[in-house]
Amino acid sequence: MEKCIGCLAPFQNTGFFSTKEELADHTYVCNSCGEQARKALANMYISTTIFSSCTAFQVRELLRNSDETKPQEQSASGILDMIERFGKLKESGILTHEEFTEQKQKLLDKL
Structure with missing residues (x-):
């Protein structure tokens, strides 16, 4: 049985509606963990659209x-x-060099 890579809870078969989301490396995350990861990205002022290209490690x-x-x-x-x-986050591959540089400059401009 497949499990969420975040909380390790097994997925329930709910028919047409999915309780999981596939990541770039063909692993799955539950809706709750996916939402929490998106909030973490948003709190760092990073677009949540990159979430679908994240791997389980990220x-x-x-x-x-x-x-x-x-x-x-x-x-x-x-x-x-x-x-x-x-x-x-850049070192772990979640952010590209360009994304890191952009966010860094935004923060430095606030000083």
Whole structure:
């Protein structure tokens, strides 16, 4: 039986309506974990349209770091923390170099 790569819960067969979403590497995520990962992306001011191209590893990283990616106070230290988190997402392959650079510049402009 297939399981969600986020919460490891088995998927229920609900007929026509799907309770899972396929990722780029042909693994699946439940609706709840998918929503949580999209919120993590949105909290980092990244378009959620890239979600469908994420792999299981990338979604797990988003879920693991979702508490860390809540919108922060826009102080200098908060901005530097966000840049560091974006760097980690770039290293793990969730963000491209261009996306990282764009987000970094947006944050630096706020200083």
